[in-house]
Amino acid sequence: MPTIAQGINKKVAYKRQTGVGVIAATSGAQYLRRKQSVFTLKRDTYNTQDEIASHQQLISERQGVQMVDGKLSGLLSPGTYSDWLAALLRRDFTAGASASAVSITVAGTGPYTLTRAAGSYLTDGFKIGDVIRLSVGALNAANISKNFLITGLTALVATGIPLNGVALVAEGPVTGCTVTVQGKKTFTPSTGQTNIYYTVEEWSSDVTISEVSKDMKIGQVALKLPGTGNAEVDFTLVGLDQTSAATQYFTTPTAETTSNVLSTATGALILNGVQNGIVTNIDLTINGQETPMDGVVGSNLRPDAYRKKFLVSGTFSAMLSDSTIDALFRSETETTLVVALASDRTAAADFVSFVLPRLKIKSSTTDDGEKGIVGTYEFTALYNFAGGTGINSELTTLCLQDTLA
Template sequence: MAVQTTVATIVAYKQESPAGTIASNAGAQTLRRIKSDVALSIDQITSSEIRPDYQRGEARNGMRKVGGPISGELSPKTYADFIAASLRRDFSAVTTVTGASVTASATAPQFVRAAGSWLTDGIRIGMLIKPSAGANAGKLFTVIAVTATGLTVAEAVAPHAATTLDIAVPGKVTYVPQTGHQAKSFTIEHWHSAVAVSHRFVGCRVNNIKVDCKPNANANINIDLLGMDRQAGTAQYFSSPAAATTTGAVASPSGVLCVNGVAQAIITGFSVEIDGGMTTGAVVGSNITPDVFVGPVTVKGQISAYFTGGALDDIMTGEVPVSLVLKLDDGQGNAIAMTVPRAKLTGGSLSGDNEIIQQFDFSAAPVPMGGAEQTSFFIHDTAA
């Protein structure tokens, strides 16, 4: 008798159109993961009758429910479709700024243009940029502050005199938009080849995403899905899915975290959670929810840091809004930058047997901040 193994199980997905209808079987994508625990559960309807034999009557099946997490090591492009779905906006390219006369400096603002406006050209806090000429040509920089004529970046910059160059924004960006929100859903297949069983989870929306970055480790992503139903078959439904991505996992030692435009060397942990507030329903005459209903997008998270003084505590007690920018690279030339343009800190608890660590919760809001997109969360993926 064959026994299915996890490593031999193929997980593949494709966006549905319309939502809630199984996606066509061509054009699916194989997904890398640590695990995929998407599963079907069925509510049980129990009897409330009082019977002379002192026993409960037979239970019945109720509503069918689909849900569960897919977790993995965060890598460029791999989870971009799910991230875009959670933010309710597709990734989009940013137009290259061409023919700007730029002077580079070792101190902020590092890239100063003689004419025109970075803001008008669409450059925002949290973007990753590449100059085309000068001493910094081809290098990737993380934008942590923007004015009309000045860009401040997190990395060291080689100075140069005024040079005509282009500023490219490789890859694509997305964020929680002000209007035009999307409600995407996916079909997820688990193909168990050893036992010839295909489980196809239909109507799956991204209810929650959490990215967790710890010291000296790869960043992890957990995607919680909420769906409508499961179909089963004896043949692989997504019979020719595209190969899994090959980008490397992004790791904390190769990144930079900036709080209010200042690179931090004391941060011991960072996590951010995007909660879609989704629910399913129940109806008479069907055992399947009519939809997965979307709620507001809530962005929150945590940062922890070595306790070196009262600076972060003063930010918390003074209710001072801060920007948070985390950039991580994969060692292969790709990178992901995640930005919370405006966060408020709470908590501030202290713990530790030796060195003391202070932990803060934060919540985000789409309040306009200079040089940032008006959103609760912004992400740039250079491989998207």
């Protein structure tokens, strides 16, 4: 009996290219966790359907220009898909804001306030939706090195909640503290957008088949954040070429990440500036609108892929408890959405967060039945003209923070 390829034995690896048409070098690739992946070489076909001959039959069919259609689905975890998400957002991850030698007073019962005696959170570059930690200084053990999600921000006061839900302790002023945005951040910028290509290999060692897809671009990701269950990602990629061989292309790729899968059970959702405990699920589609160009004479390879504007849309469902969300739709009032998902319930857990600083709800419907009534709301994220340097929000449509990026 012949050996049959099994998905459990297939490995997917990727590496960033230096540009279009330049396959990535064989060393330095990264293995990728997944639920499943399929990268398919597709070619246009042309036949003689419109040609008439006396025998009244089809004469020929030819293959034409090609493209690669890529699909990869997985479970969202810190660091695992950060490269692809940054490429989709058109900006590499960079370190977030930090401020040292700050005098901090902790107050409140949830939400809490972190009031500084001098300086400015805004000037230092902090934003609503940032997850920060306090360190250094003689802080209470309940306040130090704990993920704190900023829900409101002025020059001197950061309002927010601990991501693990464990209370802070009122104290201060405590001098000499450091305030740091954790991990790295990216967002779709208004200038200087990146244009990233990847080489992706699917290696089936049991049947020694390597399929290498080149000039791959991240076209879209669909994020599924259910009220119960794992957070999921479904990536769509487009590429220009694929080759097949009997030997593995990438040599000794780095092992897959080991971070915990995220779920909405460990995290927080902030809608319209207020922590929300009735949202049951969120579906978010981030679309880079990448499309392979038309073919050119003399080649079956398309010269490149072109992109259109960056689009973000989605839906969320919430238990119907009042008319607040529906009123946002009826009055066409813009709002904000922040989702932060942690890998566990510890104070300094790894996490991934998404911030939509300018959101418009475009539909509002409710269901019925012998159960709790649920409202479903479609939304579109818009470019936040009001954000930028020295402002409490980013000049962008979507901002992403990842502790392991």
